[in-house]
Amino acid sequence: MSRVLVTHADQPLGLRIVKRLFHDPAIESLLAVGEGRAPRSFARFLAGEPPRFDYVRADLARHRAASDLFHSGRVRESGIDTVVHVPRHGAAPEPERPVVSGLPVRTAESRLVLQHCLEVPSIRHLVALGSACVYKLASGNAACVREESELDLEPSISAERRAWIDADMLFHAEVGSDRLRVVLLRLPSVVGDGGEVYLNALLEGPPRPHLRPLGFDPLLSLISDKDVARGVQHAIHVQDAEGVFNLAAEETLPLSRLASWTGRSSIPVPGWAVRALQGLGVLGDAAPRRFGITLDTTRARRELGFQPGYHIALARGGDGRPRLEATPL
Numbered sequence: 001m002s003r004v005l006v007t008h009a010d011q012p013l014g015l016r017i018v019k020r021l022f023h024d025p026a027i028e029s030l031l032a033v034g035e036g037r038a039p040r041s042f043a044r045f046l047a048g049e050p051p052r053f054d055y056v057r058a059d060l061a062r063h064r065a066a067s068d069l070f071h072s073g074r075v076r077e078s079g080i081d082t083v084v085h086v087p088r089h090g091a092a093p094e095p096e097r098p099v100v101s102g103l104p105v106r107t108a109e110s111r112l113v114l115q116h117c118l119e120v121p122s123i124r125h126l127v128a129l130g131s132a133c134v135y136k137l138a139s140g141n142a143a144c145v146r147e148e149s150e151l152d153l154e155p156s157i158s159a160e161r162r163a164w165i166d167a168d169m170l171f172h173a174e175v176g177s178d179r180l181r182v183v184l185l186r187l188p189s190v191v192g193d194g195g196e197v198y199l200n201a202l203l204e205g206p207p208r209p210h211l212r213p214l215g216f217d218p219l220l221s222l223i224s225d226k227d228v229a230r231g232v233q234h235a236i237h238v239q240d241a242e243g244v245f246n247l248a249a250e251e252t253l254p255l256s257r258l259a260s261w262t263g264r265s266s267i268p269v270p271g272w273a274v275r276a277l278q279g280l281g282v283l284g285d286a287a288p289r290r291f292g293i294t295l296d297t298t299r300a301r302r303e304l305g306f307q308p309g310y311h312i313a314l315a316r317g318g319d320g321r322p323r324l325e326a327t328p329l
Helices: 012-022 040-046 063-070 073-078 105-119 159-173 225-237 255-260 271-279 298-304
Strands: 002-006 027-034 053-057 082-085 125-131 181-187 189-191 210-213 219-224 243-246 252-254 266-269 310-316 322-328
Touching: 002 012, 002 073, 002 225, 012 027, 012 040, 012 225, 027 073, 040 053, 053 073, 063 073, 063 105, 082 105, 082 225, 105 125, 105 159, 125 159, 125 225, 159 181, 181 225, 189 225, 189 322, 210 271, 219 225, 219 255, 219 310, 225 298, 225 322, 243 298, 252 255, 255 266
Parallel strands: 002 027, 002 082, 027 053, 082 125, 125 181, 181 243, 189 219, 210 266
Antiparallel strands: 219 252, 310 322
């Protein structure tokens, strides 16, 4: 039996993970943490008897708020032994201003969550969600990227990808620790219930034209938000699981099609224009727009027992427009 704390439970992936874990009989109790009010769908969980679920608001990128939460009576009395760290995602952009010692929000939050997981005696297991954008993307990258593949440490990468890499390295550094068992799940573009795409820096946020280098339309791995929740569940219950695992569905999609199905026009432009816009700081990295990335999920299948349970395909929304939809295999 596990007692689990889930961060960013008020955002789409956190919400999906909480719902999956609440109905898992091997989860004794759940403490959901969010920055806003508890989602309406949590009302029935909060009304349960005996209570197995609680919700608390906290900004985990703030030193005081994170410390108050992890060292609170709620965490102590609940006997939390597992933390699932869901990164910020969704339509609301991450604040650009530094919040702690000049660090980006994502990095500061990851550091504080990890620090307090190491400090709280009852917490012995951390499952962190990361992004496949940490991998170095290179020409000819047609093969699946494995967990051992090189990370992109080039100085020219965007601040957003750098924050993902910094957070990834923080968690990865604790793998093998005697104090805390760490599982880091690296995810590709995550497809939500309404066809929304999360954890893809090129396609999150308000719809806007998408630019890519002329002659390039890279293939990208995908995964359903439901499969992300299933992957977290596997990572919690496989007692000897530790380290980095790629998770992905069977499907891949060209970037242009993924963009168009999320309400963004895909505009191919000459390479010199991409480089110029990147130099001006208005485009971000050119590599993700040029070179594809697919994930080798062999290790997750072998050690976590995880196989995708959902197929991602094109469907028609209520407005008649095409959108991505996950259906059970």
